[in-house]
Amino acid sequence: MSEAAQIDTPVLAVESLSIALPKGGDRELAVENVSFAIKRNEVVCLVGESGSGKSMIAHAVLSLLPRGVGIVAGAVTVAEENPAQLDGRGLRRLRGGKAAMIFQEPLSSLNPLKRVGKQIEEMILAHQQPVPSAAEVQARVQTLLTQVGLPNPQLLERSFPFELSGGQRQRVMIAMAMANRPALLIADEPTTALDVTTQRQILRLIGDLRRERGMGVLLITHDFGVVADVAHRVVVLRHGKVVEQGPASEVLRHPKAAYTRELIDAVPKARLADIHGTIARPEPLLEVVGLQKTFRVKRGWLQPAREVVAADGVSLTLHECETLAVVGESGSGKSTLGRMIMRLTEPDAGAIRFGGADLRQLRGEALRQARRQLQIVFQDPFASLDPRQKVGDAIARGPMAYGMSRTDAMALAKRLLVRVGLSETTADRYPHEFSGGQRQRICIARALALKPRVLIADEAVSALDVSVQAQVLALLAELRQEMRLAMIFITHDLRIAAEIADRVIVLQKGRIVEEGSTAEVFTAPRQAYTRDLLDAIPGRAFFDQPGFAAGNASEFDDRVQRDALKM
């Protein structure tokens, strides 16, 4: 085949693809009449909220659809082959050969009992004919590990997946995917489980490898920030149908569909102008002084216990009606801080002053009484509701525990359900009947039933779709005004922190590295670490955020142009 023809042929062509769900699903077709193509050296982003069918398309490309789900119309062509018509052997050749895939959760995609070098070797041995010599395979594994930017390949090759960090695991997954020089890389939410800084590194790595090898990339994401950073073309999906597709700059700048507009608008942005300056009040509501916490992980008999410092002299104050954001990467101790304030995790030292008493000294009934005024909303709305308890009961239990009669408590629960945007009748239903966003509303209603003065939101919107995220944030902002709540908002997403908080605390390895008003921290960060975090915000160049340090729209246009020239 001539060089020119090869460039013209798309590496992936999806033509009027329809995928049927098994009977009794929430809709008949998971994917309906979807068409798009990916050329060499092109990144196409499939964007949509959960349930939009974006993963289904990716799985159809490698013929990995779950049992009972099948293609009913249309076709997929990967590197001139139709996976639906291939036999087992042909499919094995295709998967990991011409088309490779990486997944959201790198830990569960790697075999926990095998050293990572062996797992990469396996990829090479399964595909290369004739089988290369052991020394050659070894050399290629080393090269791959170096190419994906892993330090010390010799040592790393002999590591087990659990010994690596999330970012390193995802790099290993990418090395495996790259092993046979695929023409197409499918990345299914590859950075959703990672920190912002790691996310940026991984996206860069994928971009570099694409440019080097000229492969096509199908990137599935729910984050328009990521789209703005890496995509050439965008396909927006909703309920299995294409809402809009086109060049990234076009779709992002001038979205034609109202739904695309909504999704782009829902990306949290700093609205620093709206935020009222904190008036210095003499009496803080909550005062945390010098909290100290070290976790000791035992590692067998002879090895010393591994120590993880989760809090190293953390102090903060919180005033009435104020929102304090606590940001940091995973492992920075931000969740532990929230849990220590709630007395769910016992600090090693320090004091938590609230309502004239040190919470750390309280026991039993006194603690129970104090807890009433401090409430928490957890990250995972699926884990934080008892699957066997009706929603109304879940909310009413709290007031009942403090002596309210059942009828009054149920009436209150119903009022709160209406307040958070659900109907009264939902009180008699079980949690599994609700979506993630609805469940999080229920959790908020449950926390508010006790009329707390302090609400701790521990990554309360991180598990939600971006449009739902915006709704829940708006609800929290309203409730804060209404109930004069003080909030501690724990999040890894700086965009959310900028949107909701008056003040920000940046945590790194259990230590406060920077503290100040949101405007100060975001426009004039004093610490390099804060600047790194800010730089790593996806789509920063595009979502020209008011007040953000050195983010501007021209950077986005530069990138688009640069990429266009290279193609």
Next chain:
Amino acid sequence: MDTVRAFLRHPSGMIGLVLLLVIVIVAIIAPKLFPVSPWEMVGAPFTPPGEDGLWLGGDTLGRDVAAGVAHGARVSLLIGIASALAAMAIGVVIGAMSGYFGGKVDLVLMRMTELFQTIPAFVLAILLVATFNPSLLTIILTIGAVSWPPLARLTRAEFLRLRHREFVEAALCQGERTWRIVLGHILPNAISPILVVTSLTVATAILLESALSFMGLGDPNLMSWGFMIGAGRTVIRNAWWMSVFPGLAILITVLAINLFGEGLSDVLNPRVLRRRS
């Protein structure tokens, strides 16, 4: 309910359930089927099966083996179920305290559990029954007292798993009292595997009871399968039916309970039911 419907579609579970129902019905109507006491001599000694109107033959004293098997079903099921419930009561309380409170409570309770686990259950059961006089109540309590450790360990594991779940912590933050958190949130979510193991404990309890009766340590006033096998074992070479029929009864009952328990386990196991995401 979904669970019931799923069970009805589980083939081996249903076989177990049907067998179990037949045994329960036989146990219930035994006095109607065999109005004469199973201890009564109704035929010549060593009557082979089918003769003199004795379908399953007569024993060394001419007692009806069929009547013994039917009446024995009452005893076996009663002791099996009652002692499994006793074991569950002990096991769940100890396991729940151990798992919920942790620390020193856990340490003490688990060492105690291990103590029980190191002594062979049957030897301990013999010792206990021989110390107290064998009666229905002491046998039930004895079997309960030697069968609880696996249930305690299971309950503890489930409690440890659920103890730090977010919905339990949310209940704690809501100010709910300890007993309400344990009974209202943790136990209901832990109950499925506990029920499965309890149902399987019924089977081992029936075997234990039979073994005790075989040794002559059963309640002397009750006709039981183990006693019948024990009494017939010396003459098994010329009168096989005296031991074989009660033996088959034990085999079928234990098999039925195991099939039922495994079916229950499959149905209650979320991985089989496939949680809706």
